[in-house]
Amino acid sequence: MEPAKLLALVKDPNSTVFQKAIACKKLAFVGGKEAVQPMAALLSHPQLACYARFGLEPNPDPSVDEALRAALPKLKGRLQVGVITSIGVRKDAKALDAVTKLIDDSDAEVAGAAAAAVGMIGGLQASRALQAAFDRTKPPVFPVVARAALLCAEGLMASNRPRALEFYTLLSANRMPDPVRLAALRVLNAAGPAPPGAKAYPPPTGEAAEKDQSGFLGRGR
Amino acid sequence: MAKEKQTVTRRRFGKALAQAGAAAAAAGPVLGQAPGPGPVDQAPGPPGAGPIGPVVVGNYALNDQLVFGGIGIRGRGMSDLRQLLGDSRVRFAAIADIRDSAREMVKSTVDNYYKNHDCVMYRDATELLARKDINALLIATSDRWHGLMAMWAAQSGKDMYIEKPAAMSIMESYALADNVRRYGVVYQSGCQRKNQFAFEFAVGLARSGKLGRLLAVHADTAIGLGTVDAGGHGWWAAESPEPEPLVFDWDKWLGPCLWRPYNSAYADRGRGEFWDFHAGLLEWASHTVAMAQWAADMEYTEPVEYAPEGGIFRGDGLISRYTINCRYANGVKLILRNHSWNLLGSCSNRFEGTEGWVETGDSGRIEVSPNLKSLLPTRQGTRYDPTAEHIREFLQCIRSRTPPRANADVTAHAHVASHAAWISAQLNRKVTWDPAKRMFLNDEEANRMRSRAYREPWRMEALATNM
Numbered sequence: 001m002e003p004a005k006l007l008a009l010v011k012d013p014n015s016t017v018f019q020k021a022i023a024c025k026k027l028a029f030v031g032g033k034e035a036v037q038p039m040a041a042l043l044s045h046p047q048l049a050c051y052a053r054f055g056l057e058p059n060p061d062p063s064v065d066e067a068l069r070a071a072l073p074k075l076k077g078r079l080q081v082g083v084i085t086s087i088g089v090r091k092d093a094k095a096l097d098a099v100t101k102l103i104d105d106s107d108a109e110v111a112g113a114a115a116a117a118v119g120m121i122g123g124l125q126a127s128r129a130l131q132a133a134f135d136r137t138k139p140p141v142f143p144v145v146a147r148a149a150l151l152c153a154e155g156l157m158a159s160n161r162p163r164a165l166e167f168y169t170l171l172s173a174n175r176m177p178d179p180v181r182l183a184a185l186r187v188l189n190a191a192g193p194a195p196p197g198a199k200a201y202p203p204p205t206g207e208a209a210e211k212d213q214s215g216f217l218g219r220g221r
Numbered sequence: 222m223a224k225e226k227q228t229v230t231r232r233r234f235g236k237a238l239a240q241a242g243a244a245a246a247a248a249g250p251v252l253g254q255a256p257g258p259g260p261v262d263q264a265p266g267p268p269g270a271g272p273i274g275p276v277v278v279g280n281y282a283l284n285d286q287l288v289f290g291g292i293g294i295r296g297r298g299m300s301d302l303r304q305l306l307g308d309s310r311v312r313f314a315a316i317a318d319i320r321d322s323a324r325e326m327v328k329s330t331v332d333n334y335y336k337n338h339d340c341v342m343y344r345d346a347t348e349l350l351a352r353k354d355i356n357a358l359l360i361a362t363s364d365r366w367h368g369l370m371a372m373w374a375a376q377s378g379k380d381m382y383i384e385k386p387a388a389m390s391i392m393e394s395y396a397l398a399d400n401v402r403r404y405g406v407v408y409q410s411g412c413q414r415k416n417q418f419a420f421e422f423a424v425g426l427a428r429s430g431k432l433g434r435l436l437a438v439h440a441d442t443a444i445g446l447g448t449v450d451a452g453g454h455g456w457w458a459a460e461s462p463e464p465e466p467l468v469f470d471w472d473k474w475l476g477p478c479l480w481r482p483y484n485s486a487y488a489d490r491g492r493g494e495f496w497d498f499h500a501g502l503l504e505w506a507s508h509t510v511a512m513a514q515w516a517a518d519m520e521y522t523e524p525v526e527y528a529p530e531g532g533i534f535r536g537d538g539l540i541s542r543y544t545i546n547c548r549y550a551n552g553v554k555l556i557l558r559n560h561s562w563n564l565l566g567s568c569s570n571r572f573e574g575t576e577g578w579v580e581t582g583d584s585g586r587i588e589v590s591p592n593l594k595s596l597l598p599t600r601q602g603t604r605y606d607p608t609a610e611h612i613r614e615f616l617q618c619i620r621s622r623t624p625p626r627a628n629a630d631v632t633a634h635a636h637v638a639s640h641a642a643w644i645s646a647q648l649n650r651k652v653t654w655d656p657a658k659r660m661f662l663n664d665e666e667a668n669r670m671r672s673r674a675y676r677e678p679w680r681m682e683a684l685a686t687n688m
Contacts, residue, residue: 054673057674
């Protein structure tokens, strides 16, 4: 079916949910700029919002980003989560401030989606936003912030290695979730030796060392 | 029909379990196995097959065991579960499933095997993933959940054996491999033919140079291809009342897929005809393309060109007979076809060089060019399920922290190649792929088909989102 006919189905108030859904799905691959606003109008529809996002996400026209940014403050709950996620997938840096604020949303699903999107958008500003969120978020949002920061650090390795390594060091702290902490430590190990002045894990002392007759533990050989 | 088949399978499996338990009681303790309340020492045999012997490796005390959880286990997953239960290194502790019947079936199987009531059931997989005492997972959901579940498992720091196809799109393929690498977990996809003798032999001939200069590797794709317009994509079954989420959670069954009204047919009749729920070409290609890439020593890249030929497009949007000619950057061809094989069984592969050819399939039989007949092993010709060996390799890699044969990277590249071929078939035109840029060249429509947006609230946490 021609894009124009698909678009007419999306716009037609008499089209069924099914017709609009199928039209959005096909417009994902062939829709142009003219398809953006009609599909964006469906972002608040409980059943069709996912089809609208399916149609909008792969469309390279910049008006998609504008439409998603415009929809962001008008939605709540799952529908807002969907738009936040699409912004993250498209790595829309212009939405960074708005999405960062949502990390503090009272809806944990929205807050988590926002943190994940900031991590996917990436860059120096995103790394600072996520670092700031370490201290003011709690589970279940905190682990998402930590994972987003890990993603962000990885993205920074090519463009700003010193900041990336600094970020990885923060992520290797004990307060981080184990999978994130271990991931950060592996990157730091691959990046180079421990920093000057770093101390080895203490060898056994006292009774344990006394029992070691081999000279292996604690004293080396 | 599916229900009837499942019932028969469960009944026969239960019978096999009972027989196994009796055999174990008669056999007494097995050398090397930890004393005490460990698993019985005889694994149940697969329904309709001969008994499987116990797999006892080393001397694993209970506190050395790998604690497993399962997510979405039925059908094929039950076969994997049997192999896991038979390994003394494994203790299976919990099951998560959105179907109460599946949860109960797995719990019953596991508890019967261990002679206790300890297998914990969850409706929500995230609760199982949050358990720090669980080291590894068996994931055997349907296609639409494999990619996202693998990412969740990686983010939870858990190793995983996961059924194929591994990902529903090119983007999801890269995203899952990125997550597995980032979190340093061990991933083995259910591409079990990588540990099946006949396939190993055929791949070995190609990789050793005994076929001369390699010219083409062929992959059997077996099924008709769904397209964007294919059956199920263009229609919704009539809406019927949703079951109680505690019995069957429709929202979670759909997962990241596009919403549609509930109808039991989607879940009970299989998912093959629904483009939304099924990875189409990858049903077999996730096996056979992976083998072909292995044979061609191209496991970490993809072909650069894909040209469909002779596709027969049916009115319902399916492509019933096709050949997709692909070409690697070095000139070697990868040929995907669902016809004209030598009847060596499903999932066939054929590798051709300047000095000979080899072909094999699930029958276990191997055919070679006349000049290579002296190389044929005497062992060939036996059909068997190599899952036990494939799982054994996975368990060894968990200990060594090394990548197994069907690791996430090689799985992702085989999936990207297969998805790219499927896209070329749907568009019915030649497409050119840049493996480094992860994009099609000069073809925006094909590039848009690299991803499928997740339904809210699901999301992938990945860098590879707008490649």
